[in-house]
Amino acid sequence: MMKTEPESPAEPRRAGWLQSADQAGCRDRIWKLGLLTGLKADDAGAFTPANFERALVLDRLIELHRPARILEIGTGRGLGCLSMAESARIHAAPARITTLDFLPANAPQRWPIEIGGERKILHASRDEIWSRHIDAALTEPLTQIAGPTTRTMPALAREGAKFDLIFIDAGHDLYSVVHDLTYGVKLLAPGGIILMDDFAPLEEFGLGTCVVVPQARRFFRKVETFPTEGLVFGGAVQPDAPRGMVLLSEPIAQDVAVSRVRLLAWRLAGFILRLCHAPQFFPLRKS
Secondary structure (H helix, E strand, C coil): CCCCCCCCCCCCCHHHHHHHCCCHHHHHHHHHHHHHHCEEECCCCCEEECCCHHHHHHHHHHHHHCCCEEEEECCCCCHHHHHHHHHHHHCCCCCEEEEEECCCCCCCEEEEEEECCEEEEEEECHHHHHHHHCCHHHHCCEEEEECCHHHHHHHHHHCCCCEEEEEECCCCCHHHHHHHHHHHHHHEEEEEEEEEEEECCCCHHHHHHHHHHHHHCCCEEEEEEEECCCCCCCCCCCCCCCCEEEEEEEECCCCCCCCHHHHHHHHHHHHHHHHHCCHHHCCCCCC
16 A cells, blocks of 8 residues: 655645755656656757656655555656656655556657767667666566557456556547546545646647646545646746646545546547637637
8 A cells, every 4th residue: 555644834845846856866867767768859850858857756756655556647668657666666665567558568669869878769669678778677567558548447447456656648638638537536546646747738738637637626635736847857848838747636535437428528528629729710810
């Protein structure tokens, strides 16, 4: 079970910790992992850190709560799950991490990376990069499950799986976020916490997370939103309004049921939301 340590009045809120705490050692560890598994490269070949700060937040949560069972929704190239495995080792949290992704571990993907001081773009799989450049001790506690979350998360729920920490960072459209949060609540252990990435009101892909926050307040006593991207490592897409995260803690309901019919309605709502971003549908135009 997860050990929960209440924050003292003198301790800064987790939302403010990222900007105020001294975290040089953690920052160096995550920077090195990020260069291997989290770089972003645009069409012009410019490389930037893609919200490496999310790994700092995950490290802090593992330090505070010592979760034993962790679920990551959206493996990507592995910055989240690998940094959590390293954090668990450092903070003596006996964590096992289940990580879900649409792509199997042996599927090649576009992979911006820095190796030996050289930045380049490879076409490689997680199996290839992890086996060559990642400490095997970090991959040992990981269980990778491939497939869409519409299949993998209901399967975990049917098995009765429960997790102390759930990190949601997969599909960013409204339906995907609603689906993953819905099943995330279903899979959450008593006293568990959920961290959601990509709270970005000014960007289309971030609206899914923004829309579900009011819904999340019905199921959690504490809902914190806070900026992350670029605050430590730089590279924010919107420096004046950096992308952020949402932390859900103190769950209210322990026994919840998923309505698949209502999920279908949210799929329709997601389609309508995408239309709202099409400039030809907006009732104002330049004369």
